[in-house]
Amino acid sequence: MLRVIVVGMGPIGINSARAVLANRDMVLTGLVDLDPNKVGKTIDQIEGKGAAAGPKVVGSLAEAAKAGADVAILTTTSFFQRIAPTLRECMKLKLHVVSSCEEMSWPAFRSADLAKQIDAEAKAANVALLGTGVNPGFVMDFLPVVLSSMVNQVTSVKATRRVDASTRRQPLQAKVGATMTKEHFEGLAREGKIGHMGIGESVAMVAHGLGRTAKPEDVKITLQPVMAEREMPSLLGAIKPGQVCGMHNIAKWSGEGLSIDLDLIMAVGWKEPHDTIELGGPVPLKLTIPGSTPGDSATVASLVNLSRVMPRTTPGLKTMLDIPVGGAQGRAK
Amino acid sequence: MLRVIVVGMGPIGINSARAVLANRDMVLTGLVDLDPNKVGKTIDQIEGKGAAAGPKVVGSLAEAAKAGADVAILTTTSFFQRIAPTLRECMKLKLHVVSSCEEMSWPAFRSADLAKQIDAEAKAANVALLGTGVNPGFVMDFLPVVLSSMVNQVTSVKATRRVDASTRRQPLQAKVGATMTKEHFEGLAREGKIGHMGIGESVAMVAHGLGRTAKPEDVKITLQPVMAEREMPSLLGAIKPGQVCGMHNIAKWSGEGLSIDLDLIMAVGWKEPHDTIELGGPVPLKLTIPGSTPGDSATVASLVNLSRVMPRTTPGLKTMLDIPVGGAQGRAK
Numbered sequence: 001m002l003r004v005i006v007v008g009m010g011p012i013g014i015n016s017a018r019a020v021l022a023n024r025d026m027v028l029t030g031l032v033d034l035d036p037n038k039v040g041k042t043i044d045q046i047e048g049k050g051a052a053a054g055p056k057v058v059g060s061l062a063e064a065a066k067a068g069a070d071v072a073i074l075t076t077t078s079f080f081q082r083i084a085p086t087l088r089e090c091m092k093l094k095l096h097v098v099s100s101c102e103e104m105s106w107p108a109f110r111s112a113d114l115a116k117q118i119d120a121e122a123k124a125a126n127v128a129l130l131g132t133g134v135n136p137g138f139v140m141d142f143l144p145v146v147l148s149s150m151v152n153q154v155t156s157v158k159a160t161r162r163v164d165a166s167t168r169r170q171p172l173q174a175k176v177g178a179t180m181t182k183e184h185f186e187g188l189a190r191e192g193k194i195g196h197m198g199i200g201e202s203v204a205m206v207a208h209g210l211g212r213t214a215k216p217e218d219v220k221i222t223l224q225p226v227m228a229e230r231e232m233p234s235l236l237g238a239i240k241p242g243q244v245c246g247m248h249n250i251a252k253w254s255g256e257g258l259s260i261d262l263d264l265i266m267a268v269g270w271k272e273p274h275d276t277i278e279l280g281g282p283v284p285l286k287l288t289i290p291g292s293t294p295g296d297s298a299t300v301a302s303l304v305n306l307s308r309v310m311p312r313t314t315p316g317l318k319t320m321l322d323i324p325v326g327g328a329q330g331r332a333k
Numbered sequence: 334m335l336r337v338i339v340v341g342m343g344p345i346g347i348n349s350a351r352a353v354l355a356n357r358d359m360v361l362t363g364l365v366d367l368d369p370n371k372v373g374k375t376i377d378q379i380e381g382k383g384a385a386a387g388p389k390v391v392g393s394l395a396e397a398a399k400a401g402a403d404v405a406i407l408t409t410t411s412f413f414q415r416i417a418p419t420l421r422e423c424m425k426l427k428l429h430v431v432s433s434c435e436e437m438s439w440p441a442f443r444s445a446d447l448a449k450q451i452d453a454e455a456k457a458a459n460v461a462l463l464g465t466g467v468n469p470g471f472v473m474d475f476l477p478v479v480l481s482s483m484v485n486q487v488t489s490v491k492a493t494r495r496v497d498a499s500t501r502r503q504p505l506q507a508k509v510g511a512t513m514t515k516e517h518f519e520g521l522a523r524e525g526k527i528g529h530m531g532i533g534e535s536v537a538m539v540a541h542g543l544g545r546t547a548k549p550e551d552v553k554i555t556l557q558p559v560m561a562e563r564e565m566p567s568l569l570g571a572i573k574p575g576q577v578c579g580m581h582n583i584a585k586w587s588g589e590g591l592s593i594d595l596d597l598i599m600a601v602g603w604k605e606p607h608d609t610i611e612l613g614g615p616v617p618l619k620l621t622i623p624g625s626t627p628g629d630s631a632t633v634a635s636l637v638n639l640s641r642v643m644p645r646t647t648p649g650l651k652t653m654l655d656i657p658v659g660g661a662q663g664r665a666k
Contacts, residue, residue: 019485025544138483146479148661149638150471150631152352211358211662257664279661283630287622297616298483305482314647324655328481328612329544331590 004307005030005069005095007086008076009038009046009057011169012100015300016073017043021054023304023330030064031057061086065093071307074099078197080107080114080131087118091125096310098303102198104131105141106319109204109216119317128310130318134298135161136198136205139275139289140262142320145209147277147287156259156280157206163266163292164273165246170235172295176266177225177244178234185225185244195223196264199251203260209321212256224248226267234268245269304330337640338363338397338428340419341408342371342379342390344502345433348633349406350376354387356637356663363397364390394419398426404640407432411530413440413447413464420451424458429643431636435531437464438474439652442537442549452650461643463651467631468494469531469538472608472622473595475653478542480610480620489592489613490539496599496625497606498579503568505628509599510558510577511567518558518577528556529597532584536593542654545589557581565602572601579603637663 004026006017013033020028031054033039039059044052058064061072072095077083080103090097107115122129131137140159148154165176177185177194188194200219207214228245231238239245246267253260273292279285305326313323337359339350346366353361364387366372372392377385391397394405405428410416413436423430440448455462464470473492481487498509510518510527521527533552540547561578564571572578579600586593606625612618638659646656 022485134483142658143479145660146476146658149659150467150626150634151661152355152630152634152637153663153665154661209658209660209662211660211664281661283627283634285622285626286624287620289618289620291619293483293618294616297485301483301485301616304485320658321660322657324657325475325479325542325653326482327478327542327544327654328484328487328614329542330486331544332486 002026002071002308003029003069005064005072007032007072007074009033010075012299013075014043016303019300019304022332024333028054029067029069031055032061032064033057034059061089061093069095071096071310073303078102080104080111084114084118087129091121091127094127096127097129098306098310099131100133100299100303101131102136103201105136105198106201106204109201115317122317123315126315128313128315128318130306132302132306132320134293134295134302136202137302137320139293141202141205144206144277147285148210148279151279151281151283151285154210154279154281155257158261158278160276161264161292162270162273163295164270165266165268169296173235173268176246178268179236179239180244182225189223195247196249199249199262202262203251203253206260210258212258214253219251219253221251226265232269239268335359335641336362336402338402338405340365340405342366343408345632346408347376349636352633352637355665357666361387362400362402364388365394365397366390367392394422402428404429404643406636411435413437413444417447417451420462424454424460427460429460430462431639431643432464433466433632433636434464435469436534438469438531439534439537442534448650455650456648459648461646461648461651463639465635465639465653467626467628467635469535470635470653472626474535474538477539477610480618481543481612484612484614484616484618487543487612487614488590491594491611493609494597494625495603495606497603498599498601501628506568506601509579511601512569512572513577515558522556528580529582532582532595535595536584536586539593543591545591547586552584552586554584559598559600567601
């Protein structure tokens with residue numbers, strides 16, 4: 001039985017804890033959050049569903065780890081610099097880590113020195129640390145590299161993800177700008193306060209997987225609002241024509257005989273959602289996931305499925321390109 | 334520079350050697366074949382193209398390895414029992430191995446004891462051995478497990494591969510039965526002398542990747558001819574209506590809350606070729622490769638791309654589920 005602690009009681013953390021509870025090969029031994037309104041509660045109590053089974057939230061990793069644990073699932077922050085102290089706590093407690101921290105999907109992209117330090121510390125502590133998720137972590141980075149293993153040479157990678165945000169939770173709809181004015185969105189975009197996290201990291205992973213190195217200064221990232229052409233319902237209220245219904249995030253890099261073009265739209269009411277990967281080269285190859293990989297449940301699944309891989313990989317700060325695949329070994333209790 | 338030897342000068346071996354020669358991060362240090370008609374010749378000479386660059390075929394691995402080598406690509410046999418002596422020669426020479434041997438994609442399926450022995454010997458020799466390819470090795474086994482990492486629980490895996498054999502080399506068209514009578518095909522099928530190799534191994538890999546164990550006696554494999562409904566050209570001459578134009582290979586397993594259904598048609602003139610994976614469960618997920626992954630070039634690509642992974646993985650008899658992904662890092666010289 002894999003003993004798992006979940007840190008961070010937001011929607012992804014809570015659903016990860018539920019998935020751990022539901023799997024017969026895992027046991028949920030601890031929950032951690034700093035919020036005093038959550039400490040002392042079970043996940044059902046946090047969600048107002050009464051006092052169901054499972055551990056209660058405690059305020060520190062050290063306290064949660066007293067019950068014994070192998071892996072910590074961290075869902076606390078999108079930033080590698082900010083998660084580093086938690087990684088160090090985990091290393092002290094000899095816990096492997098799987099995290100939804102977007103920057104941690106390719107930590108060397110923005111924090112090469114810190115990534116090197118953490119890698120050395122993880123090796124010394126004999127634990128493995130991984131950032132993963134659906135995007136970054138799978139659709140626009142890991143999957144293109146997987147597909148590329150079937151061709152000798154690739155000259156271009158185009159990954160297109162089209163998500164209908166109306167099927168997603170409310171914070172995601174807010175994150176993509178639903179109901180904002182164009183000006184409001186563009187102001188937030190200029191300040192870096194809106195937009196998908198991790199598209200630069202995805203570029204770096206694809207480049208590395210294909211034997212190249214994409215430096216941050218050479219990756220061109222753009223962010224534009226998607227404007228509603230008709231009135232649409234959303235979890236933030238009706239979106240009127242002329243208001244923002246979503247975001248369009250593009251990242252491009254080229255060099256060393258390869259171009260990478262990642263193109264993401266997440267918008268309320270987007271028709272024909274899908275994920276598509278196109279590899280150009282002497283033997284072109286294309287792959288499509290009709291409907292697109294469902295974002296929230298896939299992020300949770302990746303955290304839980306990769307948890308099983310950590311104890312059997314070598315120690316260090318790992319990426320999806322360093323470790324064996326983590327299949328859906330979950331079975332209901 | 335990765336130093337590579339290729340063993341077995343059939344079409345896959347020759348094209349692997351060409352791919353190694355074309356890649357700037359690899360050097361082809363040796364070629365091996367037992368056929369006295371091939372020994373002493375370059376790959377261009379074998380194919381009647383004159384005396385181009387590259388090493389000449391020698392009759393033994395030991396001789397080829399004298400020039401120095403890190404990895405041997407083996408394309409000699411479909412059977413794990415038959416490749417075992419070659420694996421042992423490679424271990425003696427401290428060579429990592431990547432092979433297109435179909436049974437070696439999941440050697441424990443038919444030869445659990447031998448697989449255990451070879452694994453122990455590889456660990457002692459500190460080299461890694463891998464069986465891979467497009468099918469088995471990717472489309473109907475590895476890729477479904479990769480996709481499953483995005484869902485918590487899977488209750489069914491259906492993988493459908495439809496290949497238009499008219500785009501493939503002549504031996505493949507012969508292998509699928511093109512121009513045979515129905516009776517001839519069925520007779521060969523009863524004797525196990527025709528049909529795709531490795532579909533049982535694919536079932537075993539999917540089951541393992543999803544946390545189950547499929548024993549050979551529980552995997553139901555059927556093989557039927559596909560009959561031509563119209564006259565079609567083939568590399569074996571015209572296929573007449575009522576003659577065999579291809580084969581239909583199905584493997585099924587179910588148990589432990591999971592059903593696996595692998596369904597392969599390779600037929601001359603098959604319309605709308607594709608590879609499709611459908612995962613059933615609480616969150617269904619589907620993936621399609623329109624046109625289907627091109628068989629011959631993808632097998633070669635997988636051998637070459639995975640060669641780069643071998644030196645950085647742990648020693649032993651590995652499967653695609655044990656090692657990091659091998660992206661297309663090839664770059665033309």
